[in-house]
Structures are given as C-alpha cells and as structure tokens.
Amino acid sequence: MFMRYMGLALMLAMGFISYSEEAKAAEPECGLNTGEKATGEPIVVGGINGNAPPGDFSGGTDAAAAYFHCVNDNGGINGRPIKYIVENDQWNPELAAQVATKLVKDDGVVALVGNGSVVSMAVNAKLYKDEDVMAMASACAISDCYENSNIVSSNQGPLPSGIGALKFAVEELGTEHAACIGFNIPNNGGWACDWAGKYMESVGKKSTALLMDPSAVDLNSVYLQALAEGVDTIMLMLPAGPALGILKVAEEQDGGDTFKWISPTPLYDPTIPAALGDYWDNKLYVNIELGPFNSDGPDNQNWIAVMDKYGEKEDRRDTFSQSGYLSAKFFVETLLKMDSAEINRTNVTKAIKGISGLTSDLLCGPYYVGDFDRHMPNHAGRMVVYSENEFKVVRDCYDIDSSYLEPIREQERQLRLIQ
Amino acid sequence: MKIYALFLISGLAVGSLYALGGIGLVVLRRATGFLNFAYGAIAAASAMICWQFIDWGFAGPVSWLMSILTGVALSVFFGRFFASGLAWREPVVKAVATLGFALIILGLISFIWDDAARKLVLPTDKIGFRLMEVRITVTRVIAFGASLLIALGMILYLEKTKTGLLMRALANNRAHSALIGIPILRVETIAWALSGALAGFTGMMFGDLVRLDPTIITFMVIPAIAAAICGRLESLFLTFIGGLSIGVAEAMLTLVKTAAPFRSLVPFVVAVLVILWMQRKQRLVFQTED
Incomplete structure (x- = not known):
C-alpha cells in the first residue's frame, strides 16, 4: 500500500514538474526579460509590408510587432519602449514610396525591421541608401533586396x-x-x-x-x-x-x-x-530557409511563445513570421548594446552594420551585416519532404554552391566568419 | 504533330472557360446594356463559397449549388439595386459602376478569406480518360461540353422563348419596349440572374481547373470580354468560337519559346484586332441605340 501511495505521489510530482516546465517553456523571453514595462522615451522603428492581392507578406512585421510588444513588457531597450509603426503598401508602387517617405522622413524612424514587400524593396532601395537608414527585412524575394547596402534580410529568397x-x-x-x-x-x-x-x-x-x-x-x-x-x-x-x-x-x-x-x-x-x-x-x-516549424530549438520555441502571447490570432505563422521574429530579435540585441541615450538613426545604422556572428537555431549559419554593398547572410538551409500530411526533414543544414555567393563569401572572410 | 494536339486539347479546356464567361457577358449586355466588369469577381466569390462549403463538410451538390446561388444573388443584387438606377446612363458609366462593384466584391473576399493556400477539388477530377497520352478529366469535358451546350441553349432561349423575345426587344430599344408594356425590371432581373448563374458555374470550374485564387479569377473577366468582343457583344456563337480561339492560341504560344512568357497577352491582342476589324465597318462597339 505504501509503495502504491509513493508511486502515486511520484507520478503527481513528475506531472507537476513536467507541467511547470511546460508552462515555463511557453513563457516568452524577450530583450532584458525583466517583466517590467518600459516607460521611457519611445524609440521609433518602422516596418512595411505588402498585404493585398496577390499576396499577404505581413508575417514578418506581425512577428516583429509581437516581439517588440514583448520587449516593451520586459524592460524595453534599457527602459525605452519601441514604438513600432507598420505600413501596408498594398503592392502599389506609388503607395510604397509614400509610406517609406513618411516613415523615414516624417516619423524619423531609426531603422526599419521586419519588412516584407516585393514592391517596396524595388521602389525604396535608393531611399534607404540616400537617407542612410537600415532595413532589417524578413521577406525578400527580389534581387534589389539582396544587392543593396542598406537592406539585409534574414530570409534567403x-x-x-x-x-x-x-x-x-x-x-x-x-x-x-x-x-x-x-x-x-x-x-x-x-x-x-x-x-x-x-x-x-x-x-x-x-x-x-x-x-x-x-x-x-x-x-x-x-x-x-x-x-x-x-x-x-x-x-x-x-x-x-x-x-x-x-x-x-x-x-x-x-x-x-x-x-x-x-x-x-x-x-x-x-x-x-x-x-x-x-x-x-x-x-x-x-x-x-529557416528552422522547421516543429523544431525544439530555443529560438523556434520562443517564436511560438511570443506569437502565442503577443501575436494576433489571425497573424500568419509561416517562414516570414519566423524571419520577422529573428530580425526583431537581432535588432533588439544590437540596440541593447548601445547607450540608450545615444540611439539615433546614424548610430543605429552604424550599430546594425557592425552586426557579426549572431547565431540562432533557426539559421544554419551566422547572421551578419557589415558595411558592404550587398547582403545575404542566410544562404544555407534544410530540405524537407511532404509525407503523411506533414513535412519531414530529409537533410539538415547544408550550404549552396554558386558563384553568386563569391562576394558574400569574401564578406564572410573579412568578418572572419569563415577561413 | 502530337505535341500540337496536346496543346490544342489543353487550350480548349481554358478556352471553354473564357467562352463561358463571354456568353454570360453577352447575354447580360444584350438584355440590359451593361458590360459587366464584375463578372470575374462574382465568379471568384462563387468559387470561394463553393470551397468554403466543401471545407465545412457539406455534400458536393450542396456546395456546387451554393456556388451558383452566390453568383445569382450577387448579380441580381447589383441588377436590382444599382443597375436599375443607371439604366438611362451612358454605357461607359454603366461599365464603370460594375467595375466599382468588382472592387467591392474583391475587397470583401480578401476580408473574409486570408491568403492561405487552398485547392478546389471536384469529384470529376478523379475520373478521366487518355487521349494522345494526355489524361482528360471529366471536369474538363464538363467545362467544354457546358460552354457548347450553354451557347446553344442561350441561342435557342433568346430565339424561341417569350422571355428571350422580350430580352431581344429590350436590346433593340429599351424606351420603345417600356412604352409597349414590357416588364423591363422583371426581364432585366432574369438576365442578371442568368448571367450570375453562369458566373457562379464559371467560377467553380475556373477554381478547379486553373487555381483557386480570387484575384486570378476576378481578372478572368478580361479574356471573357475579349471573347465577347469577338462576338461583337451580340453573337453567342462567335463569342463561343472567340473564347475557344483565345484559349487555344494562348496554349499554342507555349511552344514558341520567345513568345511563351508573354502568352497571357493573347486576349488583349485578339480584342484589339477584332475592334480594329469592326472599326473598319465604322461601327462603335459599345454604343447601343439607347
């Protein structure tokens, strides 16, 4: 009888521990992770997505918004909250130029994060360069996005x-x-x-x-x-x-x-x-391009937790969303290393260009920016096969072989990320 | 030679969808004077409703019926509440009003259904036969057969029935028709309903045979209008032939490597050529006696 009670108690204890660990795992971790709301002067950050027919590219900005919300609830950027302004260009080149000008010139954003718009990248690449503002994008799909000094994306394209x-x-x-x-x-x-x-x-x-x-x-x-x-x-x-x-x-x-x-x-x-x-x-x-949706990796699990707690119910949970989370996370990590009183566009651009060697389980290689004329830090991925109503990994992280990457490899050598 | 036959068969299926769209446009245009730019958007909404009912687990026939009813409802809604107020306006004003309706429908579709990947599958997709090594599904046969039968049916309907006669009278002279006591509103409502039913059916076929993308289905109205222009916005038979020709030309251009990436221009080129040909006869395409 004693053994039976002991067994029952053990099972209950195990269940409690497992429940606690599960509950803990479901709690997102963001920025300083203090659990206190940031109340200082807001840091203005922008984001542009294209959400209208023929496609919804809002996953990146949705995830970035959720992550920034979480950061603001957890101490912000050394006490300063992020004011994230998202605009939808509706796949309209004229509107894309207008919203980018508004964000960069009128709102005075220090950077753009989570961008996902085919139209905006093509239309605004020059503006970002001229105004020396960095776009840490999440959903690039065209060459203009990868061959620009002021745009860096966490997705491969x-x-x-x-x-x-x-x-x-x-x-x-x-x-x-x-x-x-x-x-x-x-x-x-x-x-x-x-x-x-x-x-x-x-x-x-x-x-x-x-x-x-x-x-x-x-x-x-x-x-x-x-x-x-x-x-x-x-x-x-x-x-x-x-x-x-x-x-x-x-x-x-x-x-x-x-x-x-x-x-x-x-x-x-x-x-x-x-x-x-x-x-x-x-x-x-x-x-x-990024980790499997069901991966146990800490960043993938944190992405899920952030979206569950801070995302909207209708937010997409796709690769662009993972990518938006990643861009926002790397952006916050970069700002946290800065003196919060000296956060302005010039310093933020310099700090972003100084990013090198950041890692995540969502990526197969290091994330970096550098002061270069083009950026493609994510070029290694995984292969999955569709099987029994889901996707299963058939080859884990591997890089590609292409002469297109020659200038990218040279950047990595300069940053001492590869030999 | 066999490769040409393959592309001919492929083009006939898409062409029959253009023909169906064109027939729906011509029937409405003949009775009401409206060139309905919202035809594609109505078809898109119908296709989405069909998918939604299938997704909710309703039986196939219920979903297909809902698709056609959606087409009828949207078309009649515009016909009764907006078109009647524009009856005496210029053809261009009428056409622009339908364009506005198309944008409203497309906006509503985007609001109701997100951008998730969807596929509309009909049971007839699973049944088929082989012709010159191409598997032809019953759905494709239905699309082709329906466009042929509907064209013939509509010709007979307009020629042999009383409502058809009234529609032709309206097409000839709306003012005189009103004077001799033709129930204009009732006849026009029937025309809107017929056109809507055709849009519903076309949308369902398009969603299955091409892809379930509301934007793509909405812009299907362009080749449909090109087909209708081939029929001078009057002849159902020529519209049918025009639709098939556009579909086949589009498919055949795939074989010409330099032109293949631009083959979606075919409807525009066909429409321009036909308009130029008609201008040769000094006839204004969109003008009615009204």
Whole structure:
C-alpha cells in the first residue's frame, strides 16, 4: 500500500514538474526579460509590408510587432519602449514610396525591421541608401533586396533556396535536367532561374527556364511544356498558389512519378499539407530557409511563445513570421548594446552594420551585416519532404554552391566568419 | 504533330472557360446594356463559397449549388439595386459602376478569406480518360461540353422563348419596349440572374481547373470580354468560337519559346484586332441605340 501511495505521489510530482516546465517553456523571453514595462522615451522603428492581392507578406512585421510588444513588457531597450509603426503598401508602387517617405522622413524612424514587400524593396532601395537608414527585412524575394547596402534580410529568397533544392535533387534524387518554372519578372523568377541554370551548368547538368506571366491561367500548358522539354525534374520557383495549381495539373496527369518535384521555401507553409493530399506523399521536396516549424530549438520555441502571447490570432505563422521574429530579435540585441541615450538613426545604422556572428537555431549559419554593398547572410538551409500530411526533414543544414555567393563569401572572410 | 494536339486539347479546356464567361457577358449586355466588369469577381466569390462549403463538410451538390446561388444573388443584387438606377446612363458609366462593384466584391473576399493556400477539388477530377497520352478529366469535358451546350441553349432561349423575345426587344430599344408594356425590371432581373448563374458555374470550374485564387479569377473577366468582343457583344456563337480561339492560341504560344512568357497577352491582342476589324465597318462597339 505504501509503495502504491509513493508511486502515486511520484507520478503527481513528475506531472507537476513536467507541467511547470511546460508552462515555463511557453513563457516568452524577450530583450532584458525583466517583466517590467518600459516607460521611457519611445524609440521609433518602422516596418512595411505588402498585404493585398496577390499576396499577404505581413508575417514578418506581425512577428516583429509581437516581439517588440514583448520587449516593451520586459524592460524595453534599457527602459525605452519601441514604438513600432507598420505600413501596408498594398503592392502599389506609388503607395510604397509614400509610406517609406513618411516613415523615414516624417516619423524619423531609426531603422526599419521586419519588412516584407516585393514592391517596396524595388521602389525604396535608393531611399534607404540616400537617407542612410537600415532595413532589417524578413521577406525578400527580389534581387534589389539582396544587392543593396542598406537592406539585409534574414530570409534567403528564391535564389539560394532554389539552388539548395536543386543541389539536393542532383545529389540525392539523380536529377540530370531540371525545369525552373518561375514568373516572368526579371528581378524575381528570371533572376533566380538564371542562377539556378548556372548552378546546373557548373555541376555538368542541364536546366531549362520556363517563365510565365504571373497572371497566366493555362498552367496545364506550362506542365506540358516541361514534358515537351524532356526534363526529369521540375522546380516550382513560384509562390504557393500557382505552385499548387501546377501540382494539381500534375496530379491530374498522374505526373507525380514522371518527374522529381522540388521547390524553394514558398511551399513550406502550415496551410499547404491540407491542400496537397495523399497523392504527393514522398514526392514533393522543399528547401526551407529557416528552422522547421516543429523544431525544439530555443529560438523556434520562443517564436511560438511570443506569437502565442503577443501575436494576433489571425497573424500568419509561416517562414516570414519566423524571419520577422529573428530580425526583431537581432535588432533588439544590437540596440541593447548601445547607450540608450545615444540611439539615433546614424548610430543605429552604424550599430546594425557592425552586426557579426549572431547565431540562432533557426539559421544554419551566422547572421551578419557589415558595411558592404550587398547582403545575404542566410544562404544555407534544410530540405524537407511532404509525407503523411506533414513535412519531414530529409537533410539538415547544408550550404549552396554558386558563384553568386563569391562576394558574400569574401564578406564572410573579412568578418572572419569563415577561413 | 502530337505535341500540337496536346496543346490544342489543353487550350480548349481554358478556352471553354473564357467562352463561358463571354456568353454570360453577352447575354447580360444584350438584355440590359451593361458590360459587366464584375463578372470575374462574382465568379471568384462563387468559387470561394463553393470551397468554403466543401471545407465545412457539406455534400458536393450542396456546395456546387451554393456556388451558383452566390453568383445569382450577387448579380441580381447589383441588377436590382444599382443597375436599375443607371439604366438611362451612358454605357461607359454603366461599365464603370460594375467595375466599382468588382472592387467591392474583391475587397470583401480578401476580408473574409486570408491568403492561405487552398485547392478546389471536384469529384470529376478523379475520373478521366487518355487521349494522345494526355489524361482528360471529366471536369474538363464538363467545362467544354457546358460552354457548347450553354451557347446553344442561350441561342435557342433568346430565339424561341417569350422571355428571350422580350430580352431581344429590350436590346433593340429599351424606351420603345417600356412604352409597349414590357416588364423591363422583371426581364432585366432574369438576365442578371442568368448571367450570375453562369458566373457562379464559371467560377467553380475556373477554381478547379486553373487555381483557386480570387484575384486570378476576378481578372478572368478580361479574356471573357475579349471573347465577347469577338462576338461583337451580340453573337453567342462567335463569342463561343472567340473564347475557344483565345484559349487555344494562348496554349499554342507555349511552344514558341520567345513568345511563351508573354502568352497571357493573347486576349488583349485578339480584342484589339477584332475592334480594329469592326472599326473598319465604322461601327462603335459599345454604343447601343439607347
């Protein structure tokens, strides 16, 4: 009888400990983590997203807003709260220029964090450079975003993620000739497919770029074009919606086994498994730019905890959100090292450009900025396969091989991050 | 030769959707004088409603019916509450009013449904047969067959039924029709409902065969208008042929590498060429006797 009570007590104790640890794990950790609200003079920070048809790129700014809220509830930046102003450019170039000018010139932001807008990056890259304000972006997808001295993003974008997917396909799936299906946008699909082609050439394989207009509706013809080209692999260098459209056509034609199917990150989204179905089990491989959503890593768990406590219910929980969290976290860590009385745009820009060697379980390599004419700190990723209604990691962190990265590797050598 | 056949089959499926859209536009235009730019947005809302009902677990037929009813409801709503007040305005004013309605619907869709990945699947997607190594699903056959039957049905409806006669009378001269006692509002409401039902059906087919993207479906109105222009906004048969031709030309251009990235320009090019051809006959496309 005694042993039974002891056993019961032990189980209860274990349960309590486990509950406490769970409760503790669910509590987010942000900035100074003091548990006291910051009350000093606000530090004004901006963010621009594009949230309107054809896409919602607000995940980065949503996560940054949640993290800053958490930081403000936990001592702020040495007592000063962050006033985060987010603008939506609605994919409108004119509006993108207006909101950026408002944030940079009227509101006097010290930096922009969590930016996620294809339009804004293209339109405002020059403004950021001219005004010497840094944008720690989270959802870059075009070349202008990576080839600018004042924009640095924590997401990879289509170029490294696409080449990462191809590298896996060549090494693990035996790809000889790949089709890169992308949008006919020079600084997006054209740019990424061009470099994917150069990678394939460098390893002695073939590639064919099949570019289509973003408004093209006849996806069946795109699929047939790939069939006519005689490729053995199809890479969907597309946003999730059209990529799903092509997968549906392929399913209709029973093309799941005719080709090897690979994709950069856009198809890694919590809403994708429900839209794919059993047909694609173990047939669709996706390169992911940041850690898996279900990873036990401390930053991934903290991202979930921050979003649960400080995010809005409708906030997206996707790669852009992870990326927004990461940009905001690195930004706060940088500000915390500064004298809070001397936080102004000039000093913040200098401090951000001084970032080097920051790490996170969400990333496969160090995060850095440096005073360079281009930035792409995140170029190593993981590969997952769609299986049994979820994505499973099939290759952990690996870097890509591309001559595009030569100036990036040189930066890393200068910062002594690699030999 | 076989490769051309493959693209021909592929183009016919998309072309039949353009034809369906064009037919819905022409039927409405003939009866009411409205060139409905909201047709695509109504189709998009219908497709989203269909997906929503399937997602809620409703039986397929209920979801499909809801899709068509949504098209009818939105179309009749505009027809009864807005279009009647604009009946005597210029064709351009009428067209711009429908454009405003399209933007309202698109805004509502974005408000109700977030940007999550969705797929509309119909049971007929799973059934199919092979023709020249291309698997043709029953959904594609339905889209093609429906556009053909609807074109024929509408021609017969307008020619052989009393309501059809009244619609033709309205199209010829609205003022005279009113004077001889034709119930204009009732006839126009029927035209709006018919057009809405076609939009609902087209949206559902488009969401399944192309992709469930409200913006893409909304802008499907452009090739549909191009198809309608091929029929001079009057002939249902020529609209049907125009829609199919645009779809096939778009698909065939995929084979021309330099032109393939720009093949979505086909509807515009076709529309411009047809308008130029009609201008040759000194006829203003959008002008009615009203």
